[in-house]
Amino acid sequence: MGLKILLPFLSVLCLAAAASDQRCGKRKLAAPPGASRIIGGRDATEGAWPWQASIQFLGTHFCGGTIVGSKWVVSAAHCYHRYIWHSSFLTVLVGVTSLSKPGPHFQRRGVKRVIVHEKYDFNTSNNDVALLVLKVPIVFTNYVQPCCFPTSMNHQLSLNLSNCFITGWGSINYKGGAADMLQEAELEVIETDRCNQKHWYNGLITEQMLCAGTLSGGVDTCQGDSGSPLQCYSENDNRYYLIGVTSFGENCGHPNRPGVYSKTSMYGRWFTEKQLKDRASPHVLSSRLILVLIFAAFTLF
Numbered sequence: 085m086g087l088k089i090l091l092p093f094l095s096v097l098c099l100a101a102a103a104s105d106q107r108c109g110k111r112k113l114a115a116p117p118g119a120s121r122i123i124g125g126r127d128a129t130e131g132a133w134p135w136q137a138s139i140q141f142l143g144t145h146f147c148g149g150t151i152v153g154s155k156w157v158v159s160a161a162h163c164y165h166r167y168i169w170h171s172s173f174l175t176v177l178v179g180v181t182s183l184s185k186p187g188p189h190f191q192r193r194g195v196k197r198v199i200v201h202e203k204y205d206f207n208t209s210n211n212d213v214a215l216l217v218l219k220v221p222i223v224f225t226n227y228v229q230p231c232c233f234p235t236s237m238n239h240q241l242s243l244n245l246s247n248c249f250i251t252g253w254g255s256i257n258y259k260g261g262a263a264d265m266l267q268e269a270e271l272e273v274i275e276t277d278r279c280n281q282k283h284w285y286n287g288l289i290t291e292q293m294l295c296a297g298t299l300s301g302g303v304d305t306c307q308g309d310s311g312s313p314l315q316c317y318s319e320n321d322n323r324y325y326l327i328g329v330t331s332f333g334e335n336c337g338h339p340n341r342p343g344v345y346s347k348t349s350m351y352g353r354w355f356t357e358k359q360l361k362d363r364a365s366p367h368v369l370s371s372r373l374i375l376v377l378i379f380a381a382f383t384l385f
Contacts (some may be wrong), residue, residue: 093159108152108229108232109230109232109318109325111133112131112193113129113130113134113227114132114133117246117249117317126136126269127267127268128181128251128265128268129183130187131181132181132228133251133313133315134225134269135151135228135229135230135313135326136149136178137149137150137151137157137176137177137178138177138178138180138183138253139172139174139175139176139216140176141173146252146309147163147164147312148254148330149311150231150312150313150326150329151228152230152233154221154223155219155220156218156222156355157176157218158215158311158329158348158355159213159215159216159311160212160213160214160310160311160328160330161201161212162212162310163214163311164200164210164214165204166279166355171192171195172195172196174198174216176192176193176195177192177230178190178191179227180265180266181265181266182264182354184264189227191222191223191228193218193222195217196219197216197217198216198217199217199238201213203215204220208291209293209332211292212291212329214279215344221224231315232324233325233326233352234326234350235350237349237350239272239352240327243321244320245318245319245325246316246319247285247316248270248271248273248317248327249268249270249271249314249315249316250268250271250312250313251270252266253265253266253267253309254312271296271343272298274295274342275295276291276294278295279295279344284340285298285334285341289344291350292350293346294345295343295345297342298342310331310332311329312330312375313326313328313329314329314330314345325347326348327345328347329343
């Protein structure tokens with residue numbers, strides 16, 4: 085009973101610590117947004133998005149992800165629900181801009197486990213989030229950094245967010261081939277009420293989702309971008325926050341059909357509880373093993 089009471093308290097503490105992590109959300113090799121001004125995007129410069137990850141199945145990119153800790157990557161649940169028992173074939177590539185020429189700053193990590201949200205609904209895309217637990221921690225450098233994430237909707241509202249960007253290696257046109265160079269594009273978050281209008285998504289957008297794009301279309305995520313970040317800049321603390329995980333859309337870049345993203349502010353506690361559980365598991369196992377050994381020792385005497 086005590087643990088059940090303590091867990092929410094620990095979750096809040098861990099979320100606060102994550103949000104105040106001085107490393108997260110900093111682009112050490114790129115200027116703040118506004119210094120210069122995916123479909124409708126452009127090639128990203130090396131090191132511009134140090135938390136962007138390429139999730140690869142048998143060495144081939146198929147979804148994106150976002151580094152949020154040395155052993156944790158956030159992605160989309162729909163990328164993994166069919167591959168949940170094949171995590172040994174998954175690898176995470178970070179510190180790269182070109183997939184064909186990773187360069188000297190890349191790091192590759194095996195995936196220990198994929199945690200798909202328990203309430204993920206394949207039919208509605210609700211709760212389309214997943215956590216990848218890495219076998220070996222990532223080493224943070226100028227080219228590899230974690231992104232911050234909002235602990236709650238109230239926290240997100242307090243951040244004074246602006247200049248939102250999508251990034252990824254997905255197709256640069258509908259049903260086209262994947263990009264080799266990381267793409268970036270600036271867009272705007274679109275109100276849910278507008279996105280749910282009849283000639284838009286007609287009520288499909290839930291409170292766990294958000295829409296982002298442009299009213300006229302032309303800038304959007306596409307195939308292969310699933311799981312990649314929608315990140316916005318906080319002028320209050322000069323860092324980027326992961327506010328969305330690329331989930332779905334109708335075609336790519338069409339008017340009134342912006343990209344739809346899982347709203348990370350709804351999952352702050354879920355992220356932390358999974359992290360706490362994963363960290364506690366080895367200790368619980370060790371304690372049980374010790375008790376078994378003690379009992380066995382007593383039975384021998």
